[in-house]
Amino acid sequence: MTNEAPLHNHFIRQIVAEDRASGKHGGAVATRFPPEPNGYLHIGHAKSICLNFGIAEEFGGRCNLRFDDTNPTKEDIEYVESIQQDVRWLGFEWNELRHASDYFEVFYRCAEKLIRDGKAFVCDLSAEEVRAYRGTLTEAGRNSPFRDRSVEENLDLLQRMRAGEFPDGARTVRVKIDMSSGNINLRDPAIYRIRHVEHQNTGNAWCIYPMYDYAHCISDAVEGITHSLCTLEFEDHRPLYEWCLREIDLPNHPELVAGLAERGLGAQPSTPQQIEFSRLNLDFTVMSKRKLMTLVEEKLVDGWDDPRMPTLSGVRRRGFPPRAIRLLCERIGVTKQNSVIEFSVLEGCVREELDANAARRLAVIDPLKLVIDNLPEGHGETLTFSNHPKNEAFGTRAVPFSRELWIEREDFMEVPPKGFHRLVPGGEVRLRGVGIVKCERLEKDADGTVTAVHCSLDAETRPGLAGADRKVKGTIHWVSAAHAVAAEIRLYDRLFNVADPDDDSDGKTYRDHLNPDSKRVVQGWVEPAAAGAAAETAFQFERLGFFVADRYDHSAGKPVFNRAVTLRDSWAKAGKG
């Protein structure tokens, strides 16, 4: 994968570069992207994906995709499939695909070791009791009355937990750290809980499942991860991450990972370093899985891949190219500061990418008939248009032209404001690639609405002729009415109409801020060379914006285009459009 954006020398790059230079981890660099398969990936994940895969790639290391599937009550195979597809779509390929559940036996042996070492115990306290014993932010907690069970009893109980002798919630395994720690994560956290639930990967082999903090650090170590990159909210967990790795000491206890190799799961245990960075947030967007899930379940959007969703499958369907997402992730940098990226930065990345890489086409989304009266009835020609104004490699295409055209309704005004460069009664405008036409007369319906404009074409201004250079203030786009293909055009706008939909301090929630105009479907006309495009082909419809042929609904006979983003429009911005 290439990334032409200038690289930030951000703090994680610096740490990795220094570690490699100093020979830490034998100079190896290994990262992982560890999603929990309980939802679809979104742009926030893209930052982590680009960082983890990007760092590995830059430093000649490796990056695994690892499903953090330690909680079968929330996870689903649908998500593990979508996640793989999204990572690949973004442009990355993992070194190995792993699951935390691949290591369930390792976790279990580690728990036995901790018990034997007197570092863990089986606790019979209920969830409510544990909460009461934990203390508060300002008060120390108290030791569990089960904390001093003998090693033998603990080992027996652990084995019986695994054997399924106890109901859900009856017992947990907890590590012994410090119930008076100011860091609540260190107050004898649970590492195992009982859940008589089938697991999407291990079936009914287990009824005890490890907790995140415990499973994650061991998984990292097993995979030989050197730099374990995660988001800021795990900062407080780092002491626990380090405690587990230190007490378990995987690199010096190969018996704990025995059996993995036979299953094709190579293990070269490391002592990884956890490094935290801030999440990517976008304004006018919600990014929490819970809220995205609600939008889908309550049908406030048309599914996980609705083009208005910040999911990767959503932005894909919207027409945002993967390179634009990668550009965004590089452009925003990596720091530990909480931040909110303006949506315009994302749009800028999309425009930059598509301007360079999308072929141009003509399309009209709000049609008004234009008749060239001085062309004979039935007149037809085929014009040659270049596909890209600045890149000849895009080649040319044939565009049919005839006497009756569709133009954009907003490109004609009977009573124009000052500065209007388009068509007005008696005025002239250039028809893109055709020549200069003059508006001679109008047709109107009973309401006075203009139904057609009649023009005369100045034959001297056809391309290639001397008169073609004559200056006229505006150029408008068009399609031939007889040849254009009717198309469904989906015009998308931001899903929320406030910058911070998560802010509920005024009693309103994100649901109250949904933009009712976030999706508009119109019938328009596209030139034949657009209609026949393959699904997911992106075009610039000249003067309108960047559009993509819908991934699922588009066909040559029944074209469907989604608007990814408009063109920057200084006329509209001036309040004139």
Add this chain to the structure above:
RNA sequence: UGGGAGAUCGUCUAACGGUAGGACAACGGACUCUGACUCCGUUUAUCUAGGUUCGAAUCCUAGUCUCCCAGCCA
């Protein structure tokens, strides 16, 4: 009143004791057969108060503000 982290243009982000720079946004202009692209220009920032130093965004002291943590979630 506990623990952890962070404060630099509107928004991101650089600087690692030596000219506060870049990107995006905004605004103005040039160019233009896309009111796009491109190009040029302009505006705007070191949380506060002290201190150290020839020199402080950077070091020290004291504050202020913001974010995260009391799941048998991740």
